[in-house]
Structure formats: C-alpha cells, structure tokens
Amino acid sequence: MALSKEQIAQRIAQELKDGYYVNLGIGIPTLVANYVPEGIEVVLQSENGMLGMGPFPEKGQADADMINAGKQTVTVLPGGSFFDSSASFAMIRGGHVDLTVLGAFEVTDKGDIASWKIPGKMVKGMGGAMDLVASAKNIVVAMQHCSKDGESKLLKECTLPLTGVACVKKIVSDLAVLEVTDDGFLLLERAPGVSVEDIRKVTAGRLIVNGEIPEMKF
Amino acid sequence: MALSKEQIAQRIAQELKDGYYVNLGIGIPTLVANYVPEGIEVVLQSENGMLGMGPFPEKGQADADMINAGKQTVTVLPGGSFFDSSASFAMIRGGHVDLTVLGAFEVTDKGDIASWKIPGKMVKGMGGAMDLVASAKNIVVAMQHCSKDGESKLLKECTLPLTGVACVKKIVSDLAVLEVTDDGFLLLERAPGVSVEDIRKVTAGRLIVNGEIPEMKF
Amino acid sequence: MNKVVKNASEALYGIRDGMTLMVGGFGLSGLPENTIAALASSEVKGLTCISNNAGVDDFGLGYLLKNRQIKKMISSYVGENAEFERQLLNGELEVELIPQGTLAERCRAGGAGIPAFFVPAGYGTEVADGKEVRVFNGKPHLLEHALVADFAIVKAWKGDTHGNLIYRHTANNFNQAMAMAGKITIAEVEELVPAGELDPNQIHTPGIFVQRIFQGKDYEKRIERLTER
C-alpha cells in the first residue's frame, strides 16, 4: 500500500543521524521533524536565518519576528541562533548543512530535479531551492511516485524546468526508497505490500533491482 | 620652514568634514585624530574591526581585547561598534569610508603609491594598505617630500614596488599640499616660508603651478 | 554624527521616479512598514524593487503594486499576491527571479565592493541563461554580479542616533545585507536610543552603512501564516 505523507516523512526521518544539521523544505519535508528517532539530536536550519528551529508556538505565543522559511510562526530551541540571510546561505552553500530534504515535481535517474515552475501556471519563484540543491552534501527528495493521472515522476529527463542537475542522492516516494547511482535509480526498499513490479511499472527512468528488495520498516 | 609631523597631521585634519568616516594609517596619519576641528564630528575606523575608535586608554585601563590596526591599545567611543575583519574590509572595499589617510615611501604624479616594500629590506607585508588604497573614495597621503639624502619622493614613476595605482588624490608633505590631477601634481599650498621654487626643486614628477600659491594656514 | 530624521517622508527625501530600491524583510516579517506606507502615499513611480518577496495584496509591497508604483520586481519568491499576478500576466510588471541565497549574497557583495563572484546555484537551469560558467573543484559555477540600490530601506528592532542597528530573531533576514548596499540606506526602528546605549559587540549593522534613521510607529507586524501547536 502506498505510504501516506506522514509515512514518507517517517521513513525519511530514519536518514537522520545524531549531530546532523538539517534543512527541511515546505510540505512533507516539514513533517520529518515530528519523527526524529529517539536518542538522536538534530538541529534544524531555516534558510531565512535561524538554527535550532523548534515546534510551532503554544496558542497565543506566536511572534511575528520568528518565522520559518515557509512563513509559519515557530519557536527557537536552546542553542539556536539567528543570523541574516547571506550568512544563512553561506552555511548552505558552504556545505555545512548535513542533510536537505525537499519536495519535487520530477526527478531523473541522473539526480536532476524539477520543483519550482510549471509552464502555463503562475510562476512563484524558486526561493531558496536552487541554492539548496546546488550545494547540499546530501539531498533526499520526498515525493509522490506518480502524478494524479498515474504518470511516472521518476524520469529519464525532466519535462519541467530544472531546479538543479545531478544533485539528488535519494528519493523516498510513497512506493519506494531509491538511491540515485551512475546507472540510474537503485531500488533500496519497497513500501509495505508494494511489489517490485508495481514500482517498475511507474518508474520511467532506469531502475536497478539487485536481489531481494526489503520492505520499509517503521 | 618644513612642517613637523604634527603640523602635517594638523593640516590634514582640515580635510575632515562633519560626519566623515575616516581610516587613519600608522605613523603621522594617527596623529590627525588629535587635530579634529572644533564642531566637527568624525568616526574613526580601525580595519581590524572597529568603528568609533577613541583615545588611548587611561593608565591601567588598557584591554588586550581592544586594539587598533597598529596593535596599540585604544578605547571605543559612544556609538562605536565591533565586527569581524571581513565586515571591516567590506566597509572599506564598498566605499563606505569617506577618507583614508596613510603614509608613503613614494607617490607619482598619476596617483600611484609605494608604501610597503623596500627591496633588500625585510618584507613585513602590506597589511590592509592595498585594500585601502584600491577602494578609498578619497585618499590623502602624509609624507616627507624628500628622502634623508634629499631625493624627491614625488616622482614620475615609483622606484619601489607599488601598493596601488592611480589612487592618491591629495598629498600633504612637509613642504606642500598637492592635488593629483590628470596633468600631474597641482600645487595648492606652500608650507610657511617655503617658496614655490623650493618645492619645484624637490618635486621630480610633473608640477603644476597656477597663479599665486598661498601659504598653509593653521 | 546624528542621522536621525523625523519620519519616513523626511527619510525618503530625494527619491525619484525610476529609481532602484532594496526593501528588507522576508514574507511579512521585518518589513519597513512606515517607509513603505510613506512611499505608497507619495507620487513616486516606475520603481525597480529588489525584495525577496512582493508582499501580499494588502500589506508590504502589495501597497505599491496596487498603486502601480513598481515597474519591476527582483525577488526570489512572489507567490502570495493576486494583484502581482494580474499585473505580471498583463505585462504591466517585469519580474526577475533570483535564487534566494544568490540574491542575499549579491546584496552583500554590492555593499562590500565585490563586483562579481561565482556560485553553484542555478547551474543547468534557466537562471544560468547568458551567464558565464566556470568549473571550480570539478563543479560548475555561475558568475553572479553585485546588486546596489539608490535607496535601501530596512527595518530593525533597535537603533541608535549613529545608525547602528540590532535586528530581532528572524526579522533580520534580508535587512542586514541590503543595508550595506544602498547609496542611501534608510533604517526605521522600533526603538531609537542615543549613541552609546547599544552594546558595541552586539551591533548587526554598523552605522557606517546607514545614512538616515527614524523611530517607526504603529507597527502592525502582521503574521502571514499563524501556526500554533
């Protein structure tokens, strides 16, 4: 059965390691913060200018001067810090963020990603996504494997304008966990009850299946 | 009569305008701070990382964490600030400092300056001088007109390695005030009792004398 | 060294049609509300605004958009504004989109006298169109140029008469880099104090970058996405 958004986030949370600095994009990636494994401490960066982002504020405690990159009101945890946007992207560009999680419209088997613009629709802008994908040491994409009409979003070539090239390292979709390798998408794990064949049918890019593919564990 | 070092500094202080941010080099330029005209407020920058540099500390009040670019202990005035060296040179390089005063071994009638290296002598390094001369909006050089053996230091071409090219705007020597123009050194003022002819004799670069040249006033 | 002006209108002295403005803030946070309001009630038009976002319909730069005072927006994300969309689709507004980190760094570079620098962001995308590409450490980078503005308009929490500024929390955002890059930088602050009252170790924007400062009033500090536990 395909994963829910929460389950995708939960699976991505297993990629976290103790001591990681992590940037979580808008949407499913934001949910990852709810599933940080026991005994692991990570620091969340928000690219508008904070480290140590905490949960949303208690009712009545919201502060207009403390928002995240999605413009939501947030809190700061002990050990956090605030800084200007050029310093924030110095951290990102300089490779100091250990893991970046973001959503995508499409990815390719070479690690290209399209996530910001759909021709014919109003352009909202790339925000920090191009900076993040161009510089992150480790990028995990959280996405649906197919569009609503069942078209694969894991492609040989993106059909939409690119956000970055050859940058995605891992994909956690509602159906599978895949690693981007020189030879294409290496299938690592299946969603519970989803077969390799199910995944193969909806993966338009090169798919590599080596031996037995385990189900994801939660 | 040739000016003393204090008089050179005093004359340069007349170049200060209210509201100026000023960087004073080591040596004679440092003395300029003692002659800021009445009613004029300037802020001194020290390129290691402070604005609002004040006088030397009272006896027993020196703080190892508060030094100027010459490594002397100093104080900070109300309205001052501390910052890192990259921010400090951002101010300098970005043209935010209104006036830079520094010493020189040699200058040319095109505004080139040599101030950091004497072949055969131990090289100490350029410190911040190259950054300062390359970016200052307005550079005044405080210097002796001649070497100890009477050789002119206001030349057509520098004989020593350059600190910067075409950057000096004005020179206050012990003998004269000169402006660097497209046509050479324009003589603006004479030291008291020094004749135009005296100056001409020890100025190897192109000297322009237009009409009556007034004596400096203190 | 007193840079205090009475209010936003006085701070905007010299602004003219067709000028380039940097406007600090991210989303609706850290916006120079008073100065934007004064601009909106002025006649100035044909502005090029460099600002990470374009406000919402009835707040921030949305006011200037509604009045048709903006000719061009240079931003990284502009997606919350119906009037913006209408003008863009009608060809009444030019838009240049820049990756957020590149935008921040281009502002800092403008203030820091660095005319151009290389970054990896945007390589292989439409952002790279017409830009010089060079490989460093095996990775392609784009040459990006500094941005400067006729006026930079920023908002800080506290400021002093010398123009020193301290921002609060994430309301710093683009204000600090933009404050460096204005030929004239206007700072409005929630609390204006005499020089000497701010700790010189805690200044985010040293006064050398600020030409005019005033105490703002009636801050609405609107929250775009109130999110509670």
Add this chain to the structure above:
Amino acid sequence: MNKVVKNASEALYGIRDGMTLMVGGFGLSGLPENTIAALASSEVKGLTCISNNAGVDDFGLGYLLKNRQIKKMISSYVGENAEFERQLLNGELEVELIPQGTLAERCRAGGAGIPAFFVPAGYGTEVADGKEVRVFNGKPHLLEHALVADFAIVKAWKGDTHGNLIYRHTANNFNQAMAMAGKITIAEVEELVPAGELDPNQIHTPGIFVQRIFQGKDYEKRIERLTER
C-alpha cells in the same frame, strides 16, 4: 549536539604533518593560546598556517616557528618576529603575503561556498602576478580564490556546548571568518556555558561552523603595544 572536548590536545585529534591551518587573531589579540600551546608541544610539523600575523618571538605562532613546525605562512603582515625573519632569509620558510581584506574575504568565501570573487585590491602591484584581471564599472579587479583549511583554530570570549560563539571587542578580527572555513573548526573560549544561555540574537559564529569546543585556561592575553594616554 554536545561538541565539548576536554582540552586543546583532544581538540587537535587527527591533525597531521603537512596540513593547512587557519589561526585566528590579529597581532596578539584574540589568539587561541591554548591550542597554539598544544600544537607547540606536539610533534606535528610541515604546517601551512594561514594567519594575519605570525606572532612575536615568544608568543603566538612564534612558538611554532621556533620549533620549526611551520613550512609556510600565508599572512598580510609578519613584521614583528626575528626568528621568522631569520628562517625566511635562510629559505627555511615560505611566505605568501595577501592584502588583509582579501585574506579575510577569501576565508569567508571558503566557508560560504564561493570559490572565487573579484576585488580591486592589488591591481597593478606584484599581488596581481598571474591573476585574472577584469574591469567592472571602469575599474580593474583581480580574481581571488577561496581559502579553506584542514583545521581552523579560533578563540572566542563565550561559547556554548553547541559551538555558538561570541567574541569580545576587536578580539573578533579574523576568528569569525576563519571559523567558517575549517573542515574541522576548533574553538577555545574563555567561558563555556550550556546551550541556551547565550542570547540567540547575539551569536557571532553559529554553532554549525564549529566541530569542537573547549574552555581554555590561563589566558595571558599579552598586549603587543601597550599605549596609554
């Protein structure tokens, strides 16, 4: 997220002959005294040290020079050190001189993922030898490259267990930019506090840049040029 190590020796774990080190400080101010002392009593040699100055004979990097642990110095000003001069004149030491502002910016760029940038400093001088020249706004500029280091060693006033740092007065100097550019950044502080005790608005170096931190001891904080009124 506890980055605290016991002392300088533990902080230097992994340092090897021939590595490149950035060492914060300006003159003798803001020097990582404990870490330099631990280096001096270690066997490590063949170091390339990036530091604005080279210490004096019996303080700062002078200790390492005396021990012949430094192969090359990259600095802007090195003029206060007789042993340095002796080694240089004997060809025992390499020296690369870089304008001070360019040096600071190259360190920041190394930390900020900007591989190269243009500056006007040094154009027309020997510093320009072999460098690309390009004219921007009618003014020639040199292309300068980022600096990074295997270890950056910095000194702060206060720090917390997450590695957040606050500098005091002009003892900030090169520490902040260098802290960004170390593959491993070691911070020694005069006062180490638990995470949460420092105001998050006043952090000069966010902990993300710091891998190891410890509370230094017995700071001499020598004054190079005591000047009183």
